[in-house]
Amino acid sequence: MGTPYLFNSNQLLDSLPDKEKNAFLADCEIVEMTFGEILTEPGEKVSYALFPIDCLISLIATLEGGNRLEVSMTGNEGMVGVSLMLGSQRSSLQMLVQGSGQAFCMSSARFLAHLKTCCQSASELRID
Secondary structure (H helix, E strand, C coil): CCCCCCCCCCHHHHCCCHHHHHHHHHCCEEEEECCCCEEECCCCECCEEEEECCCEEEEEEECHHHCEEEEEEECCCCCECHHHHCCCCECCCEEEEEECEEEEEEEHHHHHHHHHHCHHHHHHHCCC
């Protein structure tokens, strides 16, 4: 049985080699996430990448007729702002905090710069 993961970091960032992880963390700040806080609405610019530490963030699609559907929930195993890696700087989904806590926050410009300069990180974080 493995060691339980402690909620004081982000598993995705922790999976990177130390050099890349330290470079990412140097450009992050820790931010407080408050339950019910809307981070972005559909069509808005994605201004940052978030790596949850102990919070939960939902991605919610708005369907025809105004109904809403949660399509994803991210905790400390992942990141929010994946659209940046896919070449889109606009969100097609609402980002909503569903569990209060903290997250590492990096500006979208710095995140994209890291992906370009940290080749190993880009291939490890890239979604195929």
